[in-house]
Structure formats: C-alpha cells, structure tokens
Amino acid sequence: MRIVVIGAGIVGAACARRLTLDGHDVTVLDRAGTASGTSAAGEGNLLVSDKGPGAELVLAQYAARVWRRLAVELQDELDGNTPPIEFEPKGGIVVALTDVGAQALRAFAAGQREAGVDARELTPDEARDREPWLNPAARVAVHYPEDAQVQPVGATEALLASARRRGARLLQGTEVREAALDDGGALVGVRTTRGDLAADRVVLAAGPWSAEVAGRLGIHLPVLPRRGMVLVTSRMPHRVFHKVYDGDYVGAVASDAADLQTSSVVESTAAGTVLIGSSRQRIGFDERLQTRVLQEMAAKALRIFPFLAAQPVMRAYGGFRPYMPDHLPVIGADHRLPGLWHAVGHEGAGIGLSVATAELIADQLAGRRSRIDVAPYALTRASLQPHLTEQVA
Amino acid sequence: MREVVVVGAGPAGLRAAENACQAGAFVTLVDSSDELGGQFWRHLPAARAAADEHRLHHEWSVFQRLRASLDAHPHCRILTSADVWAIEPDVTAGAGLAVQVIAGAADDSGRLRLTLLPDALVLATGAHDRVLPFPGWDLPGVFSAGAAQALAKGERVAVGSRVLVAGAGPFLLPVAASLTQVGATVVGVHEAARPKQLARGWLQKSWQMVGFTGKLLELAEYAAGHVRHRIPYRTGSAVIAAHGTDAVEAVTVARLDEGWRPIAGTARRIAVDAVCIGHGFTPRLELPIAAGCAIGEDRYVTVDALQRTNVAEVYAAGEITGIGGMPLSAAEGAVAGLAAAGVTPPKALLAQRDRQRHFASRLAAAHAIRPGWRAWLTEDTLVCRCEEVTYSALHAPAAGRSRGLRSRKLTTRAGLGICQGRMCGRTVEDLLGEDQPLLGAMTTDRRPIAIPIKLGDLAAESTTDTAALEGTT
Ligand SMILES: Cc1cc2nc3c(=O)[nH]c(=O)nc-3n(C[C@H](O)[C@H](O)[C@H](O)COP(=O)(O)OP(=O)(O)OC[C@H]3O[C@@H](n4cnc5c(N)ncnc54)[C@H](O)[C@@H]3O)c2cc1C
Ligand SMILES: Cc1cc2nc3c(=O)[nH]c(=O)nc-3n(C[C@H](O)[C@H](O)[C@H](O)COP(=O)(O)OP(=O)(O)OC[C@H]3O[C@@H](n4cnc5c(N)ncnc54)[C@H](O)[C@@H]3O)c2cc1C
Numbered sequence: 106m107r108i109v110v111i112g113a114g115i116v117g118a119a120c121a122r123r124l125t126l127d128g129h130d131v132t133v134l135d136r137a138g139t140a141s142g143t144s145a146a147g148e149g150n151l152l153v154s155d156k157g158p159g160a161e162l163v164l165a166q167y168a169a170r171v172w173r174r175l176a177v178e179l180q181d182e183l184d185g186n187t188p189p190i191e192f193e194p195k196g197g198i199v200v201a202l203t204d205v206g207a208q209a210l211r212a213f214a215a216g217q218r219e220a221g222v223d224a225r226e227l228t229p230d231e232a233r234d235r236e237p238w239l240n241p242a243a244r245v246a247v248h249y250p251e252d253a254q255v256q257p258v259g260a261t262e263a264l265l266a267s268a269r270r271r272g273a274r275l276l277q278g279t280e281v282r283e284a285a286l287d288d289g290g291a292l293v294g295v296r297t298t299r300g301d302l303a304a305d306r307v308v309l310a311a312g313p314w315s316a317e318v319a320g321r322l323g324i325h326l327p328v329l330p331r332r333g334m335v336l337v338t339s340r341m342p343h344r345v346f347h348k349v350y351d352g353d354y355v356g357a358v359a360s361d362a363a364d365l366q367t368s369s370v371v372e373s374t375a376a377g378t379v380l381i382g383s384s385r386q387r388i389g390f391d392e393r394l395q396t397r398v399l400q401e402m403a404a405k406a407l408r409i410f411p412f413l414a415a416q417p418v419m420r421a422y423g424g425f426r427p428y429m430p431d432h433l434p435v436i437g438a439d440h441r442l443p444g445l446w447h448a449v450g451h452e453g454a455g456i457g458l459s460v461a462t463a464e465l466i467a468d469q470l471a472g473r474r475s476r477i478d479v480a481p482y483a484l485t486r487a488s489l490q491p492h493l494t495e496q497v498a
Numbered sequence: 499m500r501e502v503v504v505v506g507a508g509p510a511g512l513r514a515a516e517n518a519c520q521a522g523a524f525v526t527l528v529d530s531s532d533e534l535g536g537q538f539w540r541h542l543p544a545a546r547a548a549a550d551e552h553r554l555h556h557e558w559s560v561f562q563r564l565r566a567s568l569d570a571h572p573h574c575r576i577l578t579s580a581d582v583w584a585i586e587p588d589v590t591a592g593a594g595l596a597v598q599v600i601a602g603a604a605d606d607s608g609r610l611r612l613t614l615l616p617d618a619l620v621l622a623t624g625a626h627d628r629v630l631p632f633p634g635w636d637l638p639g640v641f642s643a644g645a646a647q648a649l650a651k652g653e654r655v656a657v658g659s660r661v662l663v664a665g666a667g668p669f670l671l672p673v674a675a676s677l678t679q680v681g682a683t684v685v686g687v688h689e690a691a692r693p694k695q696l697a698r699g700w701l702q703k704s705w706q707m708v709g710f711t712g713k714l715l716e717l718a719e720y721a722a723g724h725v726r727h728r729i730p731y732r733t734g735s736a737v738i739a740a741h742g743t744d745a746v747e748a749v750t751v752a753r754l755d756e757g758w759r760p761i762a763g764t765a766r767r768i769a770v771d772a773v774c775i776g777h778g779f780t781p782r783l784e785l786p787i788a789a790g791c792a793i794g795e796d797r798y799v800t801v802d803a804l805q806r807t808n809v810a811e812v813y814a815a816g817e818i819t820g821i822g823g824m825p826l827s828a829a830e831g832a833v834a835g836l837a838a839a840g841v842t843p844p845k846a847l848l849a850q851r852d853r854q855r856h857f858a859s860r861l862a863a864a865h866a867i868r869p870g871w872r873a874w875l876t877e878d879t880l881v882c883r884c885e886e887v888t889y890s891a892l893h894a895p896a897a898g899r900s901r902g903l904r905s906r907k908l909t910t911r912a913g914l915g916i917c918q919g920r921m922c923g924r925t926v927e928d929l930l931g932e933d934q935p936l937l938g939a940m941t942t943d944r945r946p947i948a949i950p951i952k953l954g955d956l957a958a959e960s961t962t963d964t965a966a967l968e969g970t971t
Contacts, residue, residue: 137938138902145904188909258908262900269898277901278937339916339950376885376911381953394586394788394946396598396960403957414954419918421947 106470109134109295109304111281111318114144115257115459116448117310118264123463124308125271127471132302133265133273134295136280140261143312144456146424148335148382149257150348150370151457154197154249157213158220160433160481165454166221167477168461169251175460176255179263187266188259191375197252198227198236200243201352202408207244210352214247223250238344238412245352252348254372257456264459281311284322284442292322292444308446308466313390313427315449324442326435327492328450330425332386334398336406337420340377344412348372351405365398369405371413379416381406385453390425428452431488436465439484446470447484499524499573502838503597503614505582505785506622508536509824510816510831512564514620515574517835524573526614526964528599530949532579534565536624537644538824540652557824575964579603580612581949585788588615595619595789595812600955601967609952610967611960618811618838621786621799622831625779625817626920629665630871631889633879634740634749635775643673643776656682658772662749664688664737665776667865668823673774674729684729685770688751690758690777690871692734696864738765738874740773749773752874759870777867780924781818784948796820797924797943803848805834813838822858829854872932881929882922884915892929901937906930913942920945 106129110117113135121133135141151172156162176192199214201207214224225248232239232246239246269275276299285294285301294303309326311318319326351369366385373379384398399421407414429435429450439445448466451458465482468475480486484493500523504515507529515527527534533541539561568574580601588596597616602609627644629635641649641657643665649655650673661682663674666689674684689696732751738760739750753764786799791807791814794800799814801807807814815834816827829851836843875881877890891910900906912926913919919926923942930936 138905138936139900140905140908141900141902141938141940145902145908256908258905262905262909266898275898336953336956338953376914393790394584395589396584396586396596397589399956400958400960403953407953407957414957415952417950417952418947418956419916419950420945 106130106305107303108132108306108308109302110308110310111295112142112310112312113139113261113265113275113277114142114310114312115140115261115264115456116312116451116462117308118261118268119459119463120308120310120448120466121268121273122264122271123467124470125268125273127467129470131268131273132276132304133268134276134279134281134297134302136278136298138277139265139275140258142314143424143427144261145258146422147257147333147426147453147456148370148372148380149191149255149260149456150372151253151255152197152249152348152454153217153222153251154199154224154247154350156217158216161454162217162220162222163477164434164458164461164482167464168457168459169253171460171464172253172255172457179267182270183263183266188262189256190260190263191256192253193255193375194253195347197249197348197350198232199247199249199350199352200232200239200409201245202240202243204244206352210245210247224248225250236346236349238410239349240409240411243409254348255456256375260456281318281321290443292442295322304444306444306446306470308448310448312449312455313425315427315447322442322445324439324445325493326447326449327430327489328427329387329430330390331428331452332388332391332423333383333426333453334402334421334423335383336381336399336402336418337422338379338381338413338416339419341379341416343373343377345371345373345379345410349409351409365401367398367401367405369402369409371406371409379413383453385426392423394421426452427455429489430492431486433486433488434458434462434482435484435489436462436482437469437479437484500618500840501526501616502618502620502835503528503616504620504622504835505529505597506536506624506816507534507576507578508622508624508816508827509538510624510827510834511536511620511622512561512568513828513831514622514813514815514835514838516564516567517832518620518839519568519571519574521836521839521841523618523839526575526577526616527568528577528580528582530579530581532603534568534576534578535561537648540648542652542654577601577967581951582785583947583949583951585785585948591615598960600951609955611955611958612964612967613960613962615962618813619789620813620815620831620834620838621789621791621818622814622816622827622834623782623785623818625781625821627669628777628780628924629775629921630777630867631879631881631922631925632738632740632874633876634742634746636880636883637740637742637746638744639742639746639772640740641772641774643669643774646772646774647673647676650676650680654680656680657774658682658770660685660770661772661774662686662688662737662751662768662770663774664690664735664751666690666867667776667778668861669776669778673776677774678729682772685768686730686732688735688737689731689733689865690736690754691865692754692756694756696733698860698864736760736871736874737773737775741767746770746773755870756868757870758868759873778862778865779817779821780920781821783818783943784945786814786818787944788946788948793943797941804837804843805830806837811838820855820858821862822854826851826854826858869928872929881925882912882915884917885911885913887912889929892926893932901934903927903930903936903938903940903942906936907942918945
C-alpha cells in the first residue's frame with residue numbers, strides 16, 4: 106500500500122519504519138524539519154512507573170519490550186552517521202517525602218505489581234546505596250527496574266533513517282493543506298504546499314497540531330496541547346544514577362486540573378547535564394516562559410536532591426504534550442473518513458509509546474492480531490464519543 | 499511617577515537612564531557586572547591607581563560625568579551585580595512585563611530575587627564579539643579581539659608580546675592601538691574585506707560623512723598610532739590557521755578573494771605568541787526575544803525612530819539594534835530614555851543618531867562576513883568549543899538529514915554547552931544550513947533563561963518590594 110505519514114516526530118517516525126517492514130510504500134512528510142515538534146521539546150523517559158493499572162500501562166509495558174529489541178536492531182543496522190539513540194535501561198526510583206505520600210506510593214506500587222509491573226520497595230539503606238545524594242528524609246523509595254530512557258531526537262532520527270533505508274521517502278518543509286477525496290468521499294491522498302500526494306492510507310501523527318491537521322482534512326479530532334517545561338543544568342560529575350521522581354508525579358499524570366502542576370523527575374543525561382522535569386499546564390499554544398513554573402520545579406527537585414541548589418540552570422525549554430480528553434492515545438482507523446488513520450494523543454508518554462503505537466497500526470493495516478487488545482485505543486471507544494460529536498468541523 | 503527599567507549600563511543604557519531621569523521618570527538601571535560602563539568603559543581593578551583610568555579610554559570624562567549625574571539623581575536606583583535572568587508577561591496585572599532580577603554577587607549563595615514591574619522598559623544589553631573558527635583557534639594564545647581589548651583596558655595586560663590582529667571590522671583598529679599602548683608589538687592588522695568591499699563603506703560618497711566627527715576623529719587617532727608604531731594594515735587577508743603545541747607559536751595568513759575564500763599559493767607563516775580575532779559582534783537578543791520584540795531579517799531588534807520596539811512600552815538601544823560603536827549606542831540610548839519617560843526627543847538628537855546610524859550601516863556592509871571563509875575549515879576544526887563539535891560533525895552526509903535546527907543541535911550537541919551558543923550559535927547555524935537551508939523560524943538566539951541561575955536561587959520566592967535590596971548592593 107502507498108501510505109503517507111503526516112508528521113516526522115517520533116510517532117510518525119516509528120510508524121514509518123514499522124510500515125516499511127511490512128513492505129509498504131511509505132512517505133513521511135513534515136511541514137518543518139524532522140523532529141522539530143514535541144519530540145524535540147521533552148524528555149525521553151520510557152516509563153511504566155508512573156502508570157497505574159489500565160490501558161496506558163498495558164501499552165507502556167508492550168512498548169518497553171519493543172524498545173529493548175529496537176535499541177539493538179537500530180544499533181546494528183545504522184551506520185556511524187546516524188545519531189545514537191542513547192537507550193539506557195537505567196531504571197527509575199520513585200520517592201515519597203511525606204507520610205501521606207508514602208502511603209499513596211505504597212498503595213500505587215501494590216496495584217502496579219498486580220498488573221505485572223516490577224516495583225520493588227527499597228530499604229533506606231538500599232535507596233542510599235543506589236542514590237547516595239538522595240535527600241535522607243525520603244520515607245519510601247520504590248525501584249522500577251523496567252524504566253528506561255532514550256534521547257528522543259536521536260531516536261526519532263534513527264527510526265527515520267531506518268525507514269529510509271527500507272525505501273521510505275522523507276519530505277521536509279511540506280505542509281498538509283487539505284484532503285484529496287475520491288467520489289465516494291474516501292481519502293485518497295493529501296494536498297500539500299509542495300504538491301499532491303496520492304495514498305491508499307494516510308496516518309495522522311502531527312502531535313499537538315493533529316486537531317488542526319484533522320480539521321484541514323475535514324474531521325474534528327479533540328487533541329489539545331498541554332504545556333510542559335524542562336530545566337537543564339550545566340554539566341556536573343555524575344551524581345544522579347536513576348530516574349528519580351517525587352511521588353507527586355503519580356498524581357499529576359492522571360489529573361485533569363488545568364492550572365499548574367509540577368512534579369519532579371530528576372535524571373542525568375549522557376552529556377553530563379541534569380534534566381529536571383516537568384510541569385503541566387493548559388494554556389493553549391502559549392510558549393512564553395513563566396518563572397513561577399520554573400520556581401516550583403526547582404523547589405521540588407531540591408526536595409529530592411538538596412545538593413542541586415548550587416548547580417546553575419543554563420537552559421529551560423518546553424513543548425506541548427498532545428492529549429485526548431480521556432487521556433489515552435487514539436491508534437487506529439477513523440470510521441468517519443475512510444483511508445484516514447490516527448496515531449495521536451500520547452500526551453506525556455509519546456516517546457515511550459511511539460514504538461508500540463507503530464506495531465498496533467501496522468498490525469491493523471495488515472489485518473493481523475496484535476499482541477495486546479487494540480480496542481481501548483480505538484476512536485470509537487465510549488469515553489471519547491461525547492468529544493467527537495461536541496463540535497462539527 | 500513613571501517607572502522606567504533600563505537593562506544594561508553600557509553607553510546606551512547609561513544615556514537612557516540619564517535622559518529618562520532628567521525627563522522626570524523614576525529609573526532602575528540594572529547591570530550584571532559590578533561596575534557601570536558596559537563593554538566600552540572598563541575599570542581598572544580597585545587595587546590599582548585610578549589616576550590613569552582615562553589613559554586607554556576614549557571619552558572617559560563623558561563616562562565620569564554620566565556616572566556622577568546618575569549617582570546624584572534622587573530618582574535613579576542603580577543595581578550592579580544584578581542579572582536580568584528572564585522577562586515574562588506580568589501575570590498578576592494581566593498586562594505589561596515582569597522583569598526578573600537576581601541581585602548580589604554572582605558567587606554568593608542567597609542572592610535576592612526581585613521582580614520589577616516597570617511602566618516602560620529599555621533594553622540595552624549590547625553584544626558579544628564574534629570569532630569565526632579556523633584550525634587551531636582553540637589553542638591557548640588565541641583571543642577574541644574583545645577579550646584582548648578588555649584585558650588591555652581593564653587590566654592593562656597585553657595578551658602577548660608579538661601579537662597579530664585579524665578579522666573584520668573597524669573594531670580591529672582600537673584593539674591594535676590598545677595592545678601597543680600596553681606594550682605589545684602588533685605585527686599586523688589583517689582585515690578580511692578587500693578594498694572593493696571596503697570602499698562601499700569607507701570611501702565612496704565620503705561627503706555623506708561630512709558633519710560626522712566622533713568616529714573619524716577616533717580613526718584619525720588610530721591611524722596616527724599606526725604610523726608611529728608602523729603597524730602594517732592589510733586588507734583581503736585572514737588568519738587561516740594557528741600553530742603550536744601547548745600554545746600558539748605561529749599563524750598562517752592568506753590572501754582572500756572577494757568572497758573571502760583563501761587564494762591558493764598566498765599562504766605564509768608568521769611567528770607570534772598571541773593572536774586576536776574579531777569578526778564583528780553578535781547582539782544579545784535573549785531579553786528582547788523574551789519580551790516579544792520583533793527581530794528583523796538582519797537579526798537585530800527592529801525599532802522605530804523613537805527606539806520603540808513592536809511591544810508597547812518596550813524600547814531598545816545600542817548594539818542590540820545594530821552594531822555601530824559607542825557614539826551610536828549612546829545616541830540611541832538618549833532617544834530611548836526620553837521616549838520611555840514620555841518625552842519627545844529633540845530633533846537635533848534624532849538627526850545626530852540618524853547620521854551615526856547611516857555611517858554604521860555602511861561600515862557594517864563594508865565588513866560583512868562573506869561565505870568563502872568556510873573554505874579554511876578542516877574536518878577536525880572545532881566549531882562548538884564547549885561540546886567539542888567539529889566541522890565534520892556538522893556537515894555529515896546530507897541525505898535524509900533533518901533540516902530542523904533543534905534536531906541538528908540535539909544530535910550534534912553543537913551549541914548545547916555552557917555558553918548555550920552565545921559564542922558559536924551564528925556560526926553553527928551558518929554551517930548547518932550550508933548545503934540546505936534550515937527550515938522554520940527557530941534560531942540560536944532564543945534563550946528563555948537569559949543568564950544562568952542557580953537552582954537554589956530559582957527555587958526562592960521573588961519579591962516586588964525593592965526595600966529588600968537594602969544591604970545587598
Ligand atoms: C516537557 C515534556 C516532557 C515530556 N517528557 C516525555 C517523556 O519523558 N517520555 C515520553 O514518552 N514522552 C514525553 N513527552 C511527550 C512526548 O514528547 C510526546 O508525546 C511526543 O513527542 C509526541 O510525538 P509526536 O510524533 O506525536 O508529535 P511531534 O513530535 O509534535 O510531531 C508532530 C509533527 O507534525 C508536524 N506537523 C504539524 N502540522 C503539520 C502539517 N500541517 N503538515 C505536515 N506536518 C505537520 C510538526 O512539524 C511535527 O514535527 C514530553 C513532552 C513534553 C512537552
Ligand atoms: C568584549 C568587548 C569589548 C569591546 N571594546 C570596545 C572598545 O574598546 N571600543 C569600542 O569602540 N567598542 C568596543 N566594543 C564594542 C562595544 O560593544 C560598543 O562600542 C558599545 O560598548 C556598545 O554599547 P552598548 O551600550 O550597546 O552595549 P554594552 O557596552 O555591551 O553594554 C551592555 C551591558 O548590558 C549588560 N547586560 C547584558 N545582558 C544583561 C542582563 N541579562 N542582565 C543584566 N545586565 C545585562 C552587560 O553587562 C553590559 O554592561 C566592545 C565589545 C565587546 C563585546
């Protein structure tokens with residue numbers, strides 16, 4: 106099949122690669138350069154630790170398996186000119202600093218264990234052993250050996266390079282303007298700023314801009330942006346060894362509140378900097394800095410690692426997480442516009458979930474049975490219906 | 499009373515503050531360094547005799563008068579050792595801007611975080627000097643022209659005893675002059691622009707400069723200096739490599755064609771123990787960008803005749819609106835200060851500024867960087883020194899490569915180090931877009947955190963109560 110993938114972020118890149126493996130004729134297009142959207146504006150945590158039992162956790166567990174395999178495959182198949190993906194299965198440690206937090210964290214971890222997550226409570230000695238610089242006041246620490254990380258831009262570029270090696274075409278600086286429809290109203294391609302592209306299937310992977318692109322194709326898709334910021338320190342000797350989170354993180358991810366939420370995720374990168382994430386805010390596509398957000402992030406990071414107080418922050422950056430109203434991605438066909446498929450709405454987990462998303466898309470296009478049940482991610486799921494009819498585009 | 503905040507206390511900011519005060523505003527003048535004066539007026543360390551402070555300084559008396567008038571003014575608050583680390587929309591008022599300051603000596607813990615909420619803001623943050631890379635430029639003994647100038651003016655230290663000055667622009671002349679005055683032998687000044695390029699700015703229609711004195715006078719002085727010290731001044735010539743094991747011992751200079759490409763067969767080696775390189779300046783745009791100011795195609799802040807940016811009550815003056823040297827920065831500052839205080843600047847001042855701006859733009863064209871310089875790079879020439887990224891890493895095979903700046907930076911790490919591209923950003927952009935232009939509006943000038951801030955300081959509450967400043971400055 107001729108497949109056009111809209112968006113060269115990590116989700117589009119993962120889909121493109123996976124679809125070439127099935128022998129499809131794939132074209133990926135992006136209005137800007139590759140990896141210039143959300144995939145270059147966040148962190149690269151591949152987490153199970155922050156997810157409670159449910160469909161997102163199932164997808165994340167599947168993704169964790171795919172990433173482990175992919176990390177090896179990509180390394181084997183790509184030459185020295187491709188940026189490294191920096192896959193590090195370093196594991197995560199979630200800490201709670203208050204009694205209330207400690208209780209919540211224990212209960213949360215217990216639920217996860219039932220869902221098959223490897224979640225091990227550490228004794229204070231074990232915690233100090235693993236993270237000597239951790240605030241000694243930490244009440245509970247839970248170790249998640251399955252958590253890993255990649256460098257998201259490197260990973261996006263590596264996936265694209267792999268797709269290109271298998272024949273995928275890449276069109277940068279090419280923006281989708283509108284749908285090309287056949288007489289029956291089915292999607293048979295896209296009209297772009299650089300000409301028309303015919304396609305048997307179109308996969309929408311335009312991240313937080315997917316609502317806008319869907320609109321151009323004549324479809325209402327309730328994807329919204331959720332602002333997030335990250336702080337980067339200057340280089341320092343290695344003193345943070347896992348991904349270390351404040352237990353609050355767990356609450357923030359699932360929450361619906363529009364106003365500012367922050368929770369700390371502290372980790373070191375291969376380059377020697379420490380990343381501190383992240384905030385969550387619903388402020389549309391407003392990308393101006395808000396110092397109160399950074400202040401709160403800094404304060405929370407210092408609760409976990411007091412030594413960071415003396416470290417300078419040299420950069421702050423941020424992006425817009427693409428989220429669906431019911432906080433699950435949409436992966437699959439759009440019954441309203443034959444020919445259109447979605448790979449959107451991964452919110453704060455799109456780097457991790459991208460590769461599993463690609464598997465599910467490829468399976469469904471090929472009529473194969475997937476490793477996990479795809480129904481929870483369908484556009485037709487009940488929790489999404491009120492939002493689909495809310496407004497006619 | 500109208501509150502005006504001026505960021506930067508170089509010639510532009512000082513004159514802005516002075517004029518705004520005189521026009522009846524209450525002024526807060528903020529600068530990172532511990533002394534007023536900016537890049538132009540540099541101070542000797544306190545321990546040294548102040549008596550000869552004027553010696554390497556043009557118009558030191560102008561500075562003294564400015565400083566005295568600001569010190570004495572009841573409506574001027576001066577904050578030195580104070581960084582404006584961010585500017586953001588004032589969320590509490592719903593309009594206007596909040597200027598985020600961190601005050602107190604940089605190595606102190608517990609600096610004070612202050613939020614200023616001005617009625618008008620004058621940005622006068624100046625520029626960094628720019629150096630185009632060449633093989634060996636990372637050797638000890640290779641200095642930026644600005645750094646050499648700062649050492650000569652601020653410490654009375656010469657960077658070497660046999661020094662070669664090279665690059666492009668009128669700034670090379672005062673650098674050579676200062677070096678000779680602190681005892682170095684300047685073996686030559688090598689200007690990359692060829693006479694034809696230079697002629698457009700300097701010679702043709704020189705009648706247009708009639709009435710312009712400041713720069714010509716200054717140049718006459720330098721010219722005289724050259725005669726006295728017999729400094730060869732070569733045009734169409736560049737340092738294309740520096741040599742040495744632990745430090746620079748020699749440089750290779752070569753003649754350049756019109757496009758700045760080295761001409762084969764013209765290379766020659768010159769023994770030196772230091773070399774000073776300057777290829778103009780890069781404006782410090784982080785605050786204007788944070789404030790929402792429009793940046794023009796020329797990559798300077800766009801201003802109108804009153805130095806107004808497109809953002810209401812935000813003014814810009816000095817090197818961030820275009821490189822033009824001290825007199826232009828000062829004139830722009832004066833206009834901005836008056837306008838920010840709500841007073842119409844006199845016609846004569848505007849005319850003076852316009853003349854200087856005209857002259858400056860001609861000079862800028864005469865010394866503008868031309869792309870042929872890339873030919874002197876070798877594969878292993880470092881481009882980003884913080885992250886040790888070489889030229890070869892930036893122009894690796896083109897097929898399928900990202901045309902997004904962000905992706906290219908994150909995969910090469912160019913510009914991601916401690917200087918955050920302040921030194922190499924423009925060069926990195928040029929080289930990344932060398933065979934295929936980059937896509938999108940992203941540039942390396944965007945740095946929401948304008949000056950690094952310690953996490954401990956960032957975590958602290960900010961106050962709008964300037965009384966808290968008592969005792970910190
Ligand atoms: C601060 C922050 C931290 C994060 N941390 C993590 C984390 O630790 N782990 C994790 O898994 N996830 C994380 N995320 C989430 C993750 O970054 C996203 O879920 C993911 O990048 C989404 O990828 P995408 O490919 O869908 O979108 P994008 O990367 O945004 O790609 C969409 C592409 O579509 C293109 N496009 C848009 N409109 C058009 C058009 N009309 N025509 C053509 N192309 C178009 C855009 O240019 C863009 O390149 C974080 C996000 C943020 C903001
Ligand atoms: C290293 C160097 C040396 C130079 N030496 C000379 C010379 O000898 N002769 C000459 O003619 N020209 C010199 N120049 C050119 C010089 O920049 C101009 O001639 C003139 O000083 C420009 O004035 P200005 O007010 O626009 O900027 P500047 O003089 O650069 O003043 C800008 C001020 O803003 C402050 N600032 C910037 N950002 C912030 C922030 N975020 N928070 C707080 N404060 C901030 C800086 O500390 C600085 O004091 C030099 C330039 C450089 C870079």
